[in-house]
Amino acid sequence: MAKYQVNSHRLNGKAFGDVVSETDLVGANIEALVEGGHLIPVIKTSKKDEAKAEDN
């Protein structure tokens, strides 16, 4: 399930920096919140990616 970091002080019931999932945003147009800068998608990095980054 996709997760998002709150990047706004205006989101009802959410604090700046909170990490929320789609279920926390029921009824919301998530794409519009991302486009408007209220949410930032949290990109998961796999352990393989982390290991590669360390190697480099």
Add this chain to the structure above:
Amino acid sequence: MAIIAFKNVDFTVNGVNLSDRMNSVVLTYEVEQQDATVMGGNRAFIGGIQNNTLEVTLYQDFDANEVEATIFPLVGQTTTVTVRPGAQATSSTNPLYTITGAYLASHTPINATDVGATSPVTLTFTGGTLVKTTS
């Protein structure tokens, strides 16, 4: 119960609270009437489907997370809008009205008709399902 003068109406669109950029809001709850008249009777109606409208006027603000950033991506989309008489907790004397699936057809990003004046943005959300909550 006292007569109310609206001074601090609480308004959110897509979960974003823009109350402090709002100047006016009008919520119209309608259930369309459908003719159910039968032979031998008088004109009769039954309730059809909801046909809700929420018209809100905001002052334009181009800063991050403000009016333009919030509204522009919603044009041509459906979202949830809420309004209640005051910012305090929802109760029987401060009911919360929620429209889910409200459609925004248009937006006026630039409304500069008077030199030096503020730029009001009037939005009309239509359709969706209205629910009134008192707790």
